Amino acid sequence: MVAVLEDDGNFALKAAPNSSVTLWQSFDYPTHTWLPSAKLGIDKRKNTSQTLTSWKNAEDPSTGLFSLHLQPFSDGEYYIRWNGSNHYWTGGKWDNQTKIFSGVPEMRANYIYDSFNTISRFVMDLSGQIKQESWLPSQAWTMFWSKPSQQCEVYRLCGPFSVCSEQSEVLCSCLPRFSISSPMDWNRSDWSGGCKRNSNLNCAADVEKDRFWPMSNMKLHDDPQSLVAGSDQECRTACLSNCSCTAYAFKDNNCSIWIGDLFNVEWLKQGTTPGRSFYVRLAASEIKDPSKKSNVIATVTGSVGAAVVILAIVLFAVWRWRRGATVTTKIVEGSLIAFAYRDLQVATKNFSEKLGGGGFGSVFKGTLPDSSHIAVKKLESISQGEKQFRMEVSTIGTIQHVNLVRLRGFCSEGDKRLLVYDFMPNGSLDYHLSHRKDSKTLDWKMRYQIALGTARGLAYLHEKCRDCIIHCDIKPENILLDAEFCPKVADFGLAKLVGRDFSRVLTTMRGTRGYLAPEWISGVAITAKADVYSYGMMLFEFVSGRRNSELSENGAIKFFPTWAASKIAEGGDLLDLLDPNLETNAHTEELTRICRVACWCVQDEETHRPSMGKVVQILEGVLDVNLPRIPRTLQLLLGNQEHIVFFTESSSSNQNSQTKSNTSTASLQNPNSSSSTKSES
Incomplete structure (x- = not known):
C-alpha cells in the first residue's frame, strides 16, 4: 500500500505503486475547499454525500457551522446551511443549456475550475459565504465574488444578542x-x-x-x-x-x-x-429610572432666559454640524446605497476637487463621515427616468470582480444623476503612462500585470455576467489603479445606463477617438468585440508608453500602431518598440505575446478578433498566439505616407523607417487566410 499526493491535490491510498486501484482518496471527503476534479454531490448508490464545511475560526480548521450541500431531489441546486439545518442561500437550479446556476451566474463549472487558468480556489468560508478567490502577484488571495453578497445575510453569523x-x-x-x-x-x-x-x-x-x-x-x-x-x-x-x-x-x-x-x-x-x-x-x-428627577433647582431665575437662548444657539450649531457631517443613505438592491445629493455636496466640498472628466461627466474626490474616500461622478446627458436609472444601476451594482471598480451607490434626485465609486489612490493608467513629473514609471512586470488584470475584468463583463455588458469606452483614463497598482476597469456598464438598445448607444455615445472599432464608426450595431478593439489599441500604449497618435513639430501625425504592426510582421527586434524609459528591460517572450495580441485585437473584421477570454489565456501563456496579419486600415496608413510618419527605432531618419514600412507592406499584401478559430488561438 502506498500514499500518493496527485497533481490535482487529491491525496490517495493505492494498492501498490502505479496501481489504478484506489483504496481511499481525500476527494471523497472534502473539507472547506473545492478542488478541480473533486465531486460535491450525492452518491445515491452508497447513500453518501460530499459537502464543503467551513473552519471553526481563523485558526481552528475543525468543523464549523456553515456548509455547502447539494439539495436532494433537485435539479442541481446547492444550499448553504447553518449547523446542518437552516438554509439561508441557494444557488438556484442548474441550466444545462447556458451552463450556469440561475441564482449565481458567476458560479459556472468552468469558471470554478479553470478561473482563467490562474491559481484560484473555491471555499466555504468561515464568514458563512462561498467565495471564489485568486492568488495575485502581490502574494495575497483576492476575492472575485462571494455569495451571499452581504455578510449580514448569513444566518446567525454574529450569534445571540x-x-x-x-x-x-x-x-x-x-x-x-x-x-x-x-x-x-x-x-x-x-x-x-x-x-x-x-x-x-x-x-x-x-x-x-x-x-x-x-x-x-x-x-x-x-x-x-x-x-x-x-x-x-x-x-x-x-x-x-x-x-x-x-x-x-x-x-x-x-x-x-x-x-x-x-x-x-x-x-x-x-x-x-x-x-x-x-x-x-x-x-x-x-437603566436609570426615568421617573426619578434631578434635585438640582436653579436659584437665579433671571438667568433662565439667557440659559435658554445659549442652549438654543448650541443646539442649532450642533444640528447644523450634524446635518453637514451625516450622510443620509438608503440601501437598495443589496449593498448599493442611495445617497442624498446634499450629502454628496458636503462629502466633495461642493465638488471642488476634480479628479478627471469625460463624455459622461466629471469625477470628484469626496470623503464620507467615516473618513473613507470616494469618487463621485456627475453624469451629464442622461435622459432616462428615475425608475429605469435605479434599475440599471442596481444591476451594475451586483457585479463584483477584483479588476472592476466597485460601485458603492448612486444619487437620483430630479435631474441629478451621480455615481459613487471606491476611490483609487494611484489614479488612472493614463497618468502614469504619460510620464508626468510626479507619476511613477511603471516597469514592464507591472505593465504586464495591469494588461492581464484589465483583460480579466473585461472578460468577466463579456462572458461571466448574466447579460453581456459592453464597456464602450476602454482607454487608459478608464483603467484605475488601487494602492497596490491592481488595475480596476472603471465606468463599466455606462452603455447600459444610456440604454440597452445598441442603436441608442450609437447615437448618444461615441467612445473616444483613437480607440473606436471600425464597425462602430461605420454605424453598424456593435458587439463585445468593439471593446476588444479598444483594448488592443490600449496595449500598444502599454508598450510604447505614449499616445498612439501624436503630432510632430512639422505637423505630421505619428501613429505608433502602424509602425508596430509592420515591425511585428517582419520579425524585427520588438525591443525597438519599447518605452525608452524602460531601457529595454522587458521579458522578450511577454513583449512578443502582448504585441501579437494587440495586432489581433485591432483586426478590421470583428470575427478575426479574439474574445477577451482568449486574450486572458494568451497573456497567461496557456495558449500560443500566431503571427498576426496587418489590418487593412493600418495597411492603408502604410500606403499613405504624405501626412504620416512613424516613431523612429532610434536616431535613424524618418525616411529609413518609412522605407522599412513600405517593404513590410509589400510582403503582406496577400497574407495567409485563417479561420476565426485559428486567429483567436
Missing part, C-alpha cells in the same frame, strides 16, 4: 448592556458565541421590574410572535409577563415579541429603509 452591520468597520458588535461571550473566539472571526448580559433579568414578582432599551432603525431577520395588544404599554406588559421574552415591538396596533435569545439583528444607517424600532429587555439596574 449581537448586531451585524455592513457599514461599520466592526462587522459584529454587542447590543447595549451586553458583552462578548468569548473574546478569544471573537478575535479569530468566530462570532457564533455572540454576547451575554451584563446583568441577569429579574422575573420574580416581588422585585423591581425589568426595563427596556429602545433600538431604532434595525432589521430583524427572525420572525417574532404576534400578540393582541391595544397599546404600546399593553405590548410591553405582555413581554414582561413572559420570563422568556427578550424584546418587543409595537407599531400600527401590531404587537410582536421575541422569545429566547435574539438572533439576526442587523443595524441600518439612519434614514435607511426598511427599518423598524424595537425594545430590548434589560435588568432594571442597567
